[in-house]
Amino acid sequence: MTTVPTGGAAGPSSPTDTPYEGVGPLLRAWRERRRVSQLELALRADSSARHISFVETGRSRPSEELLLRLAKHLDVPVRERNALLLSAGYAPRYRETPLDDPALESLRDGVERLIQGYEPYPAFVVDATYNVVAANRGILMLLDGLPESLLTPPVNAMRLTLHPEGLAPRIRNLREWRGHLLAQMEREIALHRSAPLRALYDEVAAYPVPEQQEESPADHTADPVPQFALPMRIEHEGRLLSFISSISTFNTPMDITVAELAIETLLPADPATVKYLHSMMS
The missing domain is CATH 1.10.260.40 (lambda repressor-like DNA-binding domains)
Incomplete structure (x- = not known):
């Protein structure tokens, strides 16, 4: 991890x-x-x-x-x-333990087992400013071919997704997905009042939107079920994959680092994506 x-x-x-x-x-x-x-x-x-x-x-x-x-x-x-x-004149109640501290070893091991258990579906863990602290093989598959400059630690999920040299050119419904991500960041900024998060938002919001082929009705033929959430439609090796994002956090955390971790899973939104992911991992 x-x-x-x-x-x-x-x-x-x-x-x-x-x-x-x-x-x-x-x-x-x-x-x-x-x-x-x-x-x-x-x-x-x-x-x-x-x-x-x-x-x-x-x-x-x-x-x-x-x-x-x-x-x-x-x-x-x-x-x-x-x-x-x-x-109010009181001592702080909550510690902020570095994630690589021995005290959080059991947490790291548990999170690692959790995201590995989601394979072949992509899953990763981010901190309060969307830096990726753990990822499984499903995510690494989607990142194949990206420039080394975007994959040098600390790797940032928002930069990877929205940078014109990142995943953005591969996302077929980029304008919708970009709007979803920026709105998500705006809610986090309003909640946490984080200057680093605001700086990240200003950076990624200013990225030019790459020119790309617009979605066509054929892009949706492999997805016969009604959508209950906005999917991310992304190309991978000539295949169009469709994912729904699910985010989990820890309940009643007593440490700032743990409180600010989020586990994001990309769940297949259609049977074709399920079949493709299993074939890739096999």
Whole structure:
């Protein structure tokens, strides 16, 4: 399994000197982003709207337990929960362990077995900025023939897909798939407020769209079933393959690195793709 370091520990174990009033604007911003009223949040977190108001205006300091409950009910990402704790004068709760750390050996082994189990279907694992940290043989098959410059670590899934020298010229419904990927990144940016992710978005959104042959009705004849999700239609050695993307994350992670991992599987969207993948792997 190829891994990419994702950072060190979350921070010191002693409380910060940051005034607790700083947590109020942050908490309010997350509440408004989630479009939740003070009363609704109070009911979810077993508090009161008055107390929530006092916290947001800096008149009251929330306990560490309450702050974590509020963050949970607002679906605040784990990394940002540390920021809330620091702003309230508490120590960070969640570590950020490098993926190649011995403490995550069982995780790496489990993820490796999982994506290998999907073969011959392509599967890979990305971090918070879409750097590929593990991939199976199905993915390597699709990447065959790409320039070495795009395959030099850290390999980035968005660059591989949208770069005009990457997979983009092979994707028959590129404009639809490109729009889907950019919209996915926009949602992640709104959720995580990540500067590196914003920089990646600006880069790949600026890539020129390669000229390519438009899809024809014949492209869909091998796919007789109604589509329940947008497929990616990509050429491989003269064959048109069709995939539906499925993304999985870890439930209730206690580590930032683990929280930001995503396992993406490309599931065949038609019987012809199933047959072709099995024939290639055999």
